Amino acid sequence: MITISFPDGSKREYEDGVSPMDIAGGISKSLAKRSLVARVNDELWDMQRPLEGDSELALLSKDDPEGLDLIRHDAAHVLAQAVQKLFPDTQVTIGPVIDDGFFYDFARDEAFSTDDFEQIEAEMAKIVDADYPIEREVWDRDEAIVHFKEIGEAYKAEIIADLPAGEPITVYRQGDWYDLCRGPHLPSTGKLPKAFKLMKLAGAYWRGDSNNEMLQRIYGTAWVNEKDLDAHLTRLEEAEKRDHRKLANVMDLFHMQEEGPGSIFWHPKGWTLFQTLIGYMRRRQDGAGYVEINTPDLLDYSLWETSGHAEKFGENMYSTVMPDERKYALKPMNCPGGVQVYNHGQRSYRELPLRMAEFGKVHRYEPSGALHGMMRVRHFTQDDAHVFCTPEQLQQECLDIVDLILDIYQDFGFDDVRIKFSDRPEARIGDDAVWDKSEAALMHALKAAGLPYSVNPGEGAFYGPKLEFVLRDAIGRDWQCGTLQVDFNLPERFDAAYIGEDGDKHRPVMLHRALFGSLERFTGILIEHYAGAFPLWLAPVQIVVATITSDADSYALEVVEALKSAGLRAELDLRNEKINYKVREHSVQKIHVIAVVGRKEAEDRSLALRRFGQGAKQEIVSLEDALSGLTHEATPPDLKR
């Protein structure tokens, strides 16, 4: 007999070999039907798998998060079964659960096509209808390897061979199909809700290594019911409408063209936004004790050899040999330039920490497949800064920088910021005592931030540990924006020094930090974050004055002049068009405020203000009130405080 404890604290005795399904069935039929998987002593457990000794048991349904994951995992298996049925020349590899769904990687000489999806989905539905029981089997490792090799599943055999020695080899069987899998799984294929959909086809390297062959990955989404599936598909559609590439086109912010892959042609409105961001950052940096510098875009290649970029980053650098036979490179990073400014003349400990900011345009020859709108470009502008400080000042500087980053993100309404902490890699420079201190300083700042973070052990740069601040775009892709890195390397390579209190030369620690990261990427994130409807202070065009008839032309002209004098970005629309037409056009452009003026407004010197997103609702205000109200509203957040 074994004793089972339930979540409500009750305990009951059962025969040895009892399964969660037996127990559920003994309580009620509906419970047995509803339960998809069990949690046994914190381990997920198949419903039919016999319990092994006294256990704590919880029965989970599709409404538990584990239940949804299970559904997605089974959807991946059903996909694999369907694909192998329809395309027998296909080998299976792995098929895990991901956000919102699952994927399965297949090996097959012939390419799948999205045209195959309909057929595959139909086959999946058949497998669900057949309601095959899903059975767990434990196999002998060596026999399993031989078996999977024999049936031509080389990838599975490789996976088994690489499993840790103690790990049991489990195989799940559904109908005449079976797959190596750790499990657990649903009791039967009929438990899989028909609320799945195959989404896209992609290439993916075997085991994520670009030296390996490329497999074909089929992505799918799966939910507990059709309503959730539809809601998810609707969310995706909505998100796609926010795509910065589409909005930038509609709003006339920038464009890209074939001759400049990964390069942005800024249009006046986009550039206004860009400059507004720079102006904001400049004020914030001034306030935080930074000075601003600017260094050359093009430098002799020898500088990059000294810095180590030639060796470590050379393939990504644009360089050229000029008629003077000197080789020059466009800077892929600003740091070596910053160090030159630091090194020009002798530094004293009294000058530290020295915080030098630079809005530097960097050029990187990124892999063609990495380019993505303005999120991943080949020429971009960093709000970069290098802080030179003593080891003692390091911790406080890190704290201040993290504070500044998060405060700035808040001004843009970003509250779901993720932080990644990467510590010392195997191959590194600098002694462990300094690494200890640097990692501790970053960790301390990280904890003080109080945000969710992940630690990537060994992922730090060879020259120091780093923090990365990650924002998510409209379609759920994560983009690194801000960064804070400790660097022992460059000060060493460029022999940076300061004279300490003791009169001796010392090596400063260097911090690299960027808050927006790339102005281009941050702009892209902002477009999607606000769906193009920027807060007034950021809006490239803050207000359009539109006339109803030409009777109001001279008044409208006067209004626009007054708005511009007040520092607002105002435009005038005197065209001989109906007001309906004008309102529609400026609404499509997501213009924040439309000031409609007709005879009435001209007579009593007022404005009829219409706000983006608020329909036909209008507010009649006097010109004076509008000026003061809008000016206040358009004040950047840092100047309002």
Add this chain to the structure above:
RNA sequence: GCCGCAGUAGCUCAGUGGUAGAGCGCAUCAUUGGUAAUGAUGAGGUCGGGAGUUCAACUCUCCCCUGCGGCACCA
């Protein structure tokens, strides 16, 4: 870079082995209309680039470029 898909007017897209079409936009004219599209007329394209197959290629084949979805990369 790798796998797959795509590239037709400024934009969004339709189209066929016999040298192209729509809507919007643009231009001109008429219209002075109170909050999401007034009407008419017109201009605009070596169908991404190159080579090949063919009597004939925007259409079929190959190479290249660019973009899109992933993977790898992101010092």
